[in-house]
Amino acid sequence: MKKPGSSRQTTLDKFIGRACPRPQPESRDVEEHNRDCNEGDGRVSSVQIDTEAAKTWMYPVNFPRRDYQFSITKTALFSNTLVVVPTGLGKTLIAAVVMYNYFRWFPDGKIVFAAPSRPLVVQQIQACHNIVGISQEWTIDMTGQISPTKRASLWKTKRVFFVTPQVLEKDIQSGTCSIEYLVCLVIDEAHRALGNYSYSVAVRELMAAQVQLRILALSATPGSKQQAVQQVIDNLYISTLEYRNEDDADVKKYVHNREVELIQRKKTFVAIILGRNGQEAVEIDNKLVEAMRPFATRLCAIGVLPTRDVQTVWFQNNLNSNFL
DNA sequence: GAAAGGACTTTGGACTTTTA
DNA sequence: TAAAAGTCCAAAGTCCTTTC
Numbered sequence: 001m002k003k004p005g006s007s008r009q010t011t012l013d014k015f016i017g018r019a020c021p022r023p024q025p026e027s028r029d030v031e032e033h034n035r036d037c038n039e040g041d042g043r044v045s046s047v048q049i050d051t052e053a054a055k056t057w058m059y060p061v062n063f064p065r066r067d068y069q070f071s072i073t074k075t076a077l078f079s080n081t082l083v084v085v086p087t088g089l090g091k092t093l094i095a096a097v098v099m100y101n102y103f104r105w106f107p108d109g110k111i112v113f114a115a116p117s118r119p120l121v122v123q124q125i126q127a128c129h130n131i132v133g134i135s136q137e138w139t140i141d142m143t144g145q146i147s148p149t150k151r152a153s154l155w156k157t158k159r160v161f162f163v164t165p166q167v168l169e170k171d172i173q174s175g176t177c178s179i180e181y182l183v184c185l186v187i188d189e190a191h192r193a194l195g196n197y198s199y200s201v202a203v204r205e206l207m208a209a210q211v212q213l214r215i216l217a218l219s220a221t222p223g224s225k226q227q228a229v230q231q232v233i234d235n236l237y238i239s240t241l242e243y244r245n246e247d248d249a250d251v252k253k254y255v256h257n258r259e260v261e262l263i264q265r266k267k268t269f270v271a272i273i274l275g276r277n278g279q280e281a282v283e284i285d286n287k288l289v290e291a292m293r294p295f296a297t298r299l300c301a302i303g304v305l306p307t308r309d310v311q312t313v314w315f316q317n318n319l320n321s322n323f324l
Numbered sequence: 325g326a327a328a329g330g331a332c333t334t335t336g337g338a339c340t341t342t343t344a
Numbered sequence: 345t346a347a348a349a350g351t352c353c354a355a356a357g358t359c360c361t362t363t364c
Contacts, residue, residue: 117357144359166332166359197333198358 046180080215100132102184109183152176165198190217200235
């Protein structure tokens with residue numbers, strides 16, 4: 001399907017080949033946004049903006065203010081934004097604040113938060129309630145566990161929806177999702193928006209229907225290749241990229257606050273796996289370590305492994321895979 | 325209402341083929 | 345010959361329909 005009246009987004013290009021490439025958020029205010037949403041660009045909307053509420057936008061003061069979060073939030077309110085920040089640095093807060101402001105600005109509008117798994121959906125609905133206090137009376141989490149008929153009814157009565165991508169795609173296609181009332185769509189784990197994944201299809205359908213809405217995409221790992229990231233940007237109609245890594249000046253000071261949990265585990269996990277006693281476990285363990293040693297030496301020499309110490313590598317791998 | 329099975333997607337590893 | 349690119353397949357996750 002051809003994208004309706006749009007050229008390829010080139011958001012990523014601004015980041016390629018520049019030493020400190022961070023696009024500055026445009027200096028726009030709510031009035032400008034209001035104009036954007038309601039002037040004749042051929043798009044239609046059933047949602048009226050609350051002009052009084054839209055004179056301001058709100059940001060929580062019950063959390064320590066982080067400048068990068070504030071800055072990204074401001075950008076995300078007024079343009080379709082892909083936010084890339086490391087895990088644990090507050091994407092949830094940014095999403096919650098954007099959702100809350102659209103909730104305020106559009107009294108009849110509907111806001112959708114999409115996450116690729118049911119646990120993430122449940123987690124986000126709680127976080128949103130805690131951060132900005134959107135009443136749970138207005139919110140609902142909808143996954144495939146809820147029948148399409150029930151979902152059709154919920155789309156009519158609720159305003160803030162936490163859904164899986166498949167539910168969003170199916171309900172848009174079936175027409176049960178009231179797309180004419182959609183004002184804001186937040187997409188978690190946005191790096192999945194490739195090919196015909198439900199994220200891509202859903203946004204494509206919304207754009208084809210000329211729905212006016214703000215899109216906020218979130219990811220900690222947008223993709224390893226430029227082409228993949230660009231495809232995400234294209235598929236989600238992103239116009240602004242907000243990228244931060246742990247070395248950025250405005251992020252660095254918060255990185256050390258993250259908790260690191262040191263877990264010490266016994267060396268007898270082989271025995272647990274195989275149901276053998278401790279002595280046999282040690283013997284098996286020693287043989288495995290011996291077998292791994294030449295490979296570890298070689299991998300260390302070419303910089304793949306940080307150490308030649310096979311025991312360390314062995315236990316790190318098992319920790320990483322949550323084996324125990 | 326719960327369980328099973330099918331369909332669909334992406335990801336990542338293993339393997340093969342191509343190219344410099 | 346080594347690196348890059350392409351292909352295939354299994355795994356994991358989702359939703360939907362059917363069956364009991």
